[in-house]
Structure formats: C-alpha cells, structure tokens
Amino acid sequence: MCGIVGFTGAQQAAPLLLEGLKKLEYRGYDSAGVAVLGDGTIRVEKVSGKVQKLCEKTLDGAAVPGTAGIGHTRWATHGAPTDNNAHPHLSNDGRWAVVHNGIIENYAALREELIAKGFPFHSETDTEVIVHLLEYYDSGDMKTTVMKTVARLEGSYALGVLCADRPGTLFAVREASPLILGVGVGENYFASDVTALVSYTKNAVYLDDGEFAELTPEGITVYDCSGRRMEKAISRITWDVEAAEKGGYEHFMLKEIMEQPRALKAAVEPRVRDGEIVLDGVELTAEQLKGIRRVVITACGSAYHAGCVGRYIMEELCRIPVEAEVASELRYRNPLIGEDTLVIVISQSGETADTIAALKECKERGARTLAVVNVVGSTVAKLADDVLYTWAGPEIAVATTKGYTTQVAVLSLLSVYMARKLERIDDDRYRELVSGIRSLPERCQRSIDLNTHVAYLAKRYHNNSSLFFIGRNLDYAACLEASLKLKEISYIHSEAYAAGELKHGTIALIEEGRLVVALCCYEALFDKLASNIKEVKARGAKVMAVVQEGNRRIFAEADDVLFAPVVDPLLIAITEIVPLQLFAYYVAKENGCDIDKPKNLAKSVTVE
Ligand code: F6R
Numbered sequence: 363m364c365g366i367v368g369f370t371g372a373q374q375a376a377p378l379l380l381e382g383l384k385k386l387e388y389r390g391y392d393s394a395g396v397a398v399l400g401d402g403t404i405r406v407e408k409v410s411g412k413v414q415k416l417c418e419k420t421l422d423g424a425a426v427p428g429t430a431g432i433g434h435t436r437w438a439t440h441g442a443p444t445d446n447n448a449h450p451h452l453s454n455d456g457r458w459a460v461v462h463n464g465i466i467e468n469y470a471a472l473r474e475e476l477i478a479k480g481f482p483f484h485s486e487t488d489t490e491v492i493v494h495l496l497e498y499y500d501s502g503d504m505k506t507t508v509m510k511t512v513a514r515l516e517g518s519y520a521l522g523v524l525c526a527d528r529p530g531t532l533f534a535v536r537e538a539s540p541l542i543l544g545v546g547v548g549e550n551y552f553a554s555d556v557t558a559l560v561s562y563t564k565n566a567v568y569l570d571d572g573e574f575a576e577l578t579p580e581g582i583t584v585y586d587c588s589g590r591r592m593e594k595a596i597s598r599i600t601w602d603v604e605a606a607e608k609g610g611y612e613h614f615m616l617k618e619i620m621e622q623p624r625a626l627k628a629a630v631e632p633r634v635r636d637g638e639i640v641l642d643g644v645e646l647t648a649e650q651l652k653g654i655r656r657v658v659i660t661a662c663g664s665a666y667h668a669g670c671v672g673r674y675i676m677e678e679l680c681r682i683p684v685e686a687e688v689a690s691e692l693r694y695r696n697p698l699i700g701e702d703t704l705v706i707v708i709s710q711s712g713e714t715a716d717t718i719a720a721l722k723e724c725k726e727r728g729a730r731t732l733a734v735v736n737v738v739g740s741t742v743a744k745l746a747d748d749v750l751y752t753w754a755g756p757e758i759a760v761a762t763t764k765g766y767t768t769q770v771a772v773l774s775l776l777s778v779y780m781a782r783k784l785e786r787i788d789d790d791r792y793r794e795l796v797s798g799i800r801s802l803p804e805r806c807q808r809s810i811d812l813n814t815h816v817a818y819l820a821k822r823y824h825n826n827s828s829l830f831f832i833g834r835n836l837d838y839a840a841c842l843e844a845s846l847k848l849k850e851i852s853y854i855h856s857e858a859y860a861a862g863e864l865k866h867g868t869i870a871l872i873e874e875g876r877l878v879v880a881l882c883c884y885e886a887l888f889d890k891l892a893s894n895i896k897e898v899k900a901r902g903a904k905v906m907a908v909v910q911e912g913n914r915r916i917f918a919e920a921d922d923v924l925f926a927p928v929v930d931p932l933l934i935a936i937t938e939i940v941p942l943q944l945f946a947y948y949v950a951k952e953n954g955c956d957i958d959k960p961k962n963l964a965k966s967v968t969v970e
Contacts (some may be wrong), residue, residue, distance in 0.1 A: 364449070364463040365389040365435045366541075367558050368522040368532045371549025371579045375431035376423030382551075382558035383413045383435045385606055388614075388758045388958065388965045389463075389554060390437025393448035396420070397459035397524055400428025404459045404526050408434075408448035412959075429579075430530050432522040434461035437964040440469070441486030450524075451490045453497035454481060457526040460496065462489040463554055464518035464539040464968060472514060492521065505576060508533045509589055512574070518715065518968060522552060535574040539968050540713045540740065543567040543575055543582055545596055550577040555737070555966075556599050557606040557756050564599045568739040597739065605755045613957045615759035615851070619943050620810065625764040626936070627803040628753040629771045634800055637793065639779040643749040644732065646704075648783040654704045654730070658697070659686040660720045661708035662967065664762045665769060667843040668734075669708050671935040672773030674836050678932065679781035679795075689720035690970075701728040708773075709733070710757055710765035711966040712740020719970070721745050734772050736765055750776065759958045760965045761851050763943050766843060767806065767936050774799050774933060798930035802937075808927040809940035812911060816941055819906060819922055820948030826854060826877045830868075831942075832861040832898075833881035834890060840881055840935040844942035851960050852950040861894040874902035879942070882909045882916065883926050883934040895919045908938050 365386025369375045379396045387394075394416045395408025405426050409415045413435055420426050434449035441447035450459040466472070469488035472495065477483065481494040492511060499510040504525050512521075518538035525531065534541055534552040544551035544559035544566055552575070553559050556566060569575060572587040573594075584594045611617035633640055657676060659669035669686040677684040687697075689707070693716060699705065705724040709717045712735040721742060725731055733746035736754050743749045752768035778795045781787040787795075823829075829848075831841035841858035848856050859868055861880070872878065878898045882891045892915070895905050899919075907920035910928050917923070924941040926934065950957050 364437050365554045365558070366461045366463050366520055366522050366552070367433045367554070368431070368534060368552040368577065369549065370430040370530050370532050370577050371546065372429060373549065374423065374427060375429055376420060376426040378562070379431050379433035380413065380417050380420070380423050381561065382553055383416070383433045385558040386554055387413050387435050388760055390435050390964045391959050392438050392443030393436045393445070394434065395448045395450050396426060396431055396433040397450035397452065397461070398426045398428035398431035399524055399526060399529055402526055402529065404452060404456060404524060406450050406452050406459060408445060408450065410443050410445050410448060430524065430532060432459060432461045432524050432532065439465060440488040447485045447487050449489060451485065451487065451493045453493040455497055457500065458493050458496040459524040460489065460492045461522040462492060463520045466491060466515055466519065467517035468515070496523065504528045504531060504533060505585070505589065508535065508574065520554060530578050532577040533574060534569070534577060536569040537571050538741070540966070541569050542739070543569065543577065545582060548579055550579065550582050552577065556601055557758065560599055560601055560603050560606060565596050566599050567594045567596055570744070600738070601756050606758065613759065613947070615761055615763060615947055615957050618757055618759055618763045619940065619947065621755070622764045622767050622940065623803040623807040625754040625768050626771050626806055628755070629768040630775065630799055630802060633775055634796055637796060639775055639782070639796060641750060641776065641779055643751065645748055646730065646732070650730065651780060651783045653702060654682065655702040657682060657684040657704045657706060658692070658699060658724070659684065659706045659708065660689045660692045660717065662689050662714050662716050664766045664843055664846060665708040665710060665717070667839070667846065668766050668769035668773060669706070670842055671770050671836060671839040672706070672777065674839055675774055675932050676777040676780065679777045679787060680784055681786050689714070690716040693720040693723050699724050699727045699729050703729040705729040705731045707731065707733050707742055707746060708735070708769050709740070709742045710736045710752070710754070710762055710769070712737040712742035713966050713968050715968050715970050718742060718745065734769055736768070760960055760963050761847055761946070767939065770936050771799065771802055795930060795932065798933050801929065802933065805927045805929050805937050806940060809937045812925040812927065813941040813944060816924060816944045817948045819924070820945055820952055823877050823906070824949045824952035828855040829877040829879065830872070831856060831858045831879045831881065832864065832894060833884070834861050834887045835884045836932070836935050837881035837884045837887070837891070837938070840939050843939055844879065844881070844946070847943055847946035848949060850963060851946055851957050852953055852955055853961070854949065861891055864894060864897065869897065869901065872898045872901040872903050876903045878903045878905050880905055880907045880920065881938055882907050882913070883938045884931055885910060886931065888913070888915070892919050908941060
C-alpha cells in the first residue's frame with residue numbers, strides 16, 4: 363500500500379530518505395513526502411505525484427537539512443492524493459511528525475474526540491489523528507507518549523515517528539503492517555521492506571506485531587507492547603542491490619520476465635537432491651498427510667491464479683479434493699475447514715491483508731497451514747505452520763511475473779512430493795515429473811527465445827478494446843493470469859473463459875475483428891480447442907494461439923501463433939504464460955502506459 367522509511371545518523375537524512383522512497387515507490391505512488399529534524403525544528407516537504415517530483419522540489423533533499431527524518435510514498439485510501447493528504451503529517455504545535463502505512467479503523471471517533479478537544483485537522487486522512495494524539499499525550503518522554511498514542515489506535519499500522527524535542531531519535535511501531543529495521547554503523551534505519559535498506563546495510567531486525575523500536579545513531583532498542591525491552595535477532599538480508607535495480611532494462615516488469623529462468627532455478631534446484639524432492643520448510647509427515655481429506659488453496663490476484671493452476675496439478679496427482687478460492691471470499695463465508703484440511707496460502711509479498719485474514723481464520727478452525735511465499739520474514743511466512751519460499755528475489759513491478767511462475771513451480775514440487783508420500787504416484791511418473799520440473803528454468807528461457815515476434819503482434823493488436831482468453835484444463839487456469847496481466851497494465855478489458863463455456867452466452871460478444879487468444883498447450887484437449895477456435899472464427903474473430911513447439915496443426919486454425927516449448931502436460935502453465943506476459947508488456951508499451959506503476963494499483967495490498 364504505502365511505503366515508509368526512516369533514517370538517523372551523521373549523514374544528511376533527506377537524500378537517503380528519497381533514495382529509499384524510490385525503492386518503495388512500487389507500494390504506492392500517488393504522493394510522497396519527507397520530514398527532517400534540523401536545528402530543533404521539523405521541516406516537512408510533500409507533494410502529490412511521484413517521488414521524482416519531491417526530489418525536484420527539495421533539490422534532491424538539499425533543501426531539507428538535518429540528520430534524522432522519516433519519509434512516505436502513498437497509495438491513497440482515506441482522502442484523495444493531494445498535497446494536504448500526503449504524509450508526513452505534522453502536529454499543530456510542530457513538535458511531532460508521523461508517517462503511516464495501513465489503516466486506522468477507529469479514526470472517525472478519534473477525529474471527533476480530538477476536534478472536541480480543540481485540535482484543528484488539515485487533511486482527510488485517517489493518519490492525522492496520530493499526530494494530534496501524540497501532541498495530546500506529550501509527557502516529555504517520547505516512549506511513553508508513543509505508547510499512550512498507540513494504545514488508542516485500532517487497525518493496521520506501521521508508523522514512523524519524529525519528535526522535535528528528541529534530536530536523532532525515531533520511533534517505529536508495527537501492528538499488522540510490514541516494518542523492518544536496518545542496523546548500520548553509527549546510523550540506523552527503518553523501512554517497509556528490505557529493498558529500501560539493501561544499499562545501506564545487510565543487517566535487519568524484523569519487528570513482530572505489537573512491537574516497537576527506538577532508533578538513534580548509536581543503536582536500536584526494541585520493546586514489546588507493554589514497553590519491556592526485548593532481545594531481537596539480527597538477520598542477514600540475502601537480496602542484493604542489483605536485484606532491486608533495473609539493470610539496463612527499460613522497465614522492472616521486462617527485467618523480471620527475463621529473470622524467470624534464474625528465479626525458477628533458485629526455486630527448484632535446491633529442492634531436488636539425488637532425484638528426490640526435499641522440502642526443507644515442510645514438516646508434514648506422511649502420516650499427517652494421509653489424514654488430510656481436503657486441500658484448500660487461498661490467495662489473491664495472481665497468487666490465486668497460481669493456486670488455480672496448483673489445484674489442477676495437485677488433485678490430478680494426489681487424488682484428494684483440492685479447491686482454490688480467493689481469500690477475500692473465504693474469510694467471510696464460514697467455510698467448512700477443520701483439522702483434516704490442509705490450507706495452502708500463496709503470497710508474493712506475504713503481507714496481503716485478505717490473505718493474512720483467511721490464513722488466521724483457517725488456523726483458528728484447526729487446519730494445518732502451509733505458505734508459499736516470497737518475502738522472508740513476512741507475516742504470512744510467520745503465521746503458517748510450514749513455509750516454502752519461492753526464492754524469486756525482489757519483485758518491484760506491480761504486475762507480478764516471476765512471483766507467479768515461481769509460485770506455480772513450488773506448487774508443482776509440492777504436489778509431486780505429496781503424491782509420493784501418499785503413494786499415489788509410481789516411480790516412473792515421479793521421476794518423469796521431477797525431471798520435468800528441473801527442466802523448467804531452461805524451458806522458460808526457451809519460451810522467451812521462441813517469441814521474439816511478440817512485440818510485432820502487440821503492435822498489430824494493441825488497439826483492440828476488449829478481448830478473450832480461452833483454454834481448457836490447465837490452459838484455462840493459465841488464461842486467468844494472462845487476462846489479468848493484460849488488463850492491469852494496459853487497461854484493455856479482457857476476460858478469461860473456459861473454452862467450453864463460450865457457447866453458453868459469451869459467444870454473443872464475439873464479433874468481427876475481436877481478438878481471441880486461444881491457449882492450446884494441453885495437447886490432450888487440442889481437438890476440442892480447435893473446434894472452439896472454429897466457432898469464434900466463424901463469427902469474425904481473429905485468433906492468436908499459444909501452442910507447444912512443433913504443433914503444426916495450429917497453422918490451419920489460427921491467424922497468429924505464439925510458442926511454448928514442449929514440457930510435461932502438468933507444467934504447461936509456466937511455459938505458456940511467458941509469451942503472454944510479454945504480449946501484455948508490449949501492448950502496454952504500445953499504448954504508452956506506465957508499465958511498472960499501473961494506475962490505481964499497488965503491489966502490496968495491506969488493506970482490505
Ligand atoms: C497482479 C498482482 C496481484 C497480486 C495480489 C496478491 O499482477 O501482482 O494480483 O498477485 O495482490 O499479492 P501477494 O502475492 O503479494 O499476496
């Protein structure tokens with residue numbers, strides 16, 4: 363949602379805060395601001411628009427002198443993205459500044475109370491109540507004041523607090539929103555995620571919900587919610603600086619598409635030893651697995667789409683019922699989940715509010731929970747019983763690519779592993795699938811290499827105002843993601859349809875020139891798809907097909923063809939999504955869209 367940063371040390375704070383905000387901009391980018399403490403005065407600069415505008419306004423930070431400060435990049439929830447609503451917010455007496463990621467659910471009542479006490483408000487945000495509470499409870503002791511304030515807040519928040527009376531001191535508070543402390547030498551930091559920290563330090567402390575920290579140049583002290591000092595372990599950040607930068611690519615999305623072979627290798631290779639799948643983060647025994655009667659996969663957006671792919675693979679191999687459901691529905695519908703259910707949650711960020719809520723709900727109902735997650739130390743990773751990291755590295759583009767394919771790869775590994783433990787797969791098929799999964803990095807590279815003409819096809823079709831993706835079985839599951847990719851970055855309407863469903867109503871929308879993208883890699887159903895292609899072509903549609911390399915029959919059916927290399931039928935979703943990610947990317951580029959930061963979206967959706 364929003365990104366927050368904080369710095370205290372001997373250097374000028376503002377240039378470092380601005381650099382950090384640039385790294386966090388993928389989390390929200392409709393306004394940005396910094397507050398810096400210099401000569402006993404807090405100076406706030408904020409703008410609606412991107413961080414670059416703030417850099418220009420502050421002369422890259424030079425106009426805001428001081429060695430301690432906090433910064434924010436916003437994805438608006440309460441109040442439009444205006445200068446006034448941008449963070450940091452300053453108290454009326456100018457002694458307190460705050461940045462906030464999350465939502466204060468009881469802000470309306472607090473606002474009313476504070477107005478009655480004589481505190482004028484200057485924005486429409488929920489956050490502003492926090493600075494006024496800080497001023498109201500100001501006791502001369504920063505820690506006590508912060509604690510009294512936080513005790514009044516309901517909702518989710520990661521806060522950064524600066525006080526004019528305590529030069530060099532920052533407070534950082536975490537409750538259901540990500541917050542990481544960076545441990546430096548003679549300087550310390552906090553940030554919403556490690557990408558903003560890796561340029562400065564590789565040593566991090568992960569705060570848990572209810573904890574807060576006091577940062578000075580000399581050190582960091584962490585407290586629990588009752589104010590008792592705590593010992594926290596320092597973790598090593600494994601992501602490097604280059605991974606969080608564009609590395610010569612025009613957009614992060616293109617870089618991340620191209621990184622997929624490497625990401626898949628990181629996800630798969632360490633988990634296959636001497637031909638056997640070894641899942642380090644999974645402690646489920648064969649006995650426990652045999653007691654599982656049902657698997658429920660839950661997630662949001664693309665992670666849910668990865669779950670839809672996983673559902674086909676897992677049910678096919680394990681022969682137990684597997685369902686996939688979006689987390690925002692599962693959490694509110696009193697689901698039949700109990701001790702005999704394995705709940706698999708999938709999340710790139712590990713901080714998606716709906717996914718976390720669904721995970722908690724399922725845990726309360728006694729389910730065994732397993733997380734497929736990318737960000738180490740994230741909330742989902744902490745909450746689940748078992749964790750499988752996807753090891754995709756930082757994903758900066760809002761539209762996920764390597765996040766999705768590594769999720770599918772890990773789910774494939776898990777499915778084969780479970781089938782083996784459940785004795786539902788014979789040795790030959792096991793070996794075949796393990797070797798198929800191991801070949802995915804190289805197959806994915808081939809998917810990239812086979813489709814150099816995709817930019818040309820994007821030029822041909824970028825003016826279509828609405829299109830369909832059709833497929834059956836795993837091709838259909840891949841359609842869901844292909845359609846979302848196009849929609850979210852190019853703003854062109856599209857629908858993913860089970861090819862057999864078209865005739866039940868939707869075919870009325872197929873008219874002259876409408877583009878239909880037919881995913882035809884699931885060879886066992888190719889003839890069925892060929893009939894569906896004929897149906898839409900008979901109504902004037904243009905068809906762009908995605909087929910496995912070597913499929914010559916498609917040339918008689920489709921107008922244009924994209925290719926995926928031959929893989930095991932259960933693994934097609936990974937190889938065939940790659941040309942469609944590229945198609946979405948080039949269509950958006952043709953249409954002049956802001957590819958890495960699509961309008962109104964944010965990468966990590968930490969609010970409901
Ligand atoms: C789409 C996209 C989103 C996310 C969704 C869940 O490209 O990135 O649909 O997949 O918001 O996010 P995570 O995986 O972080 O839980």
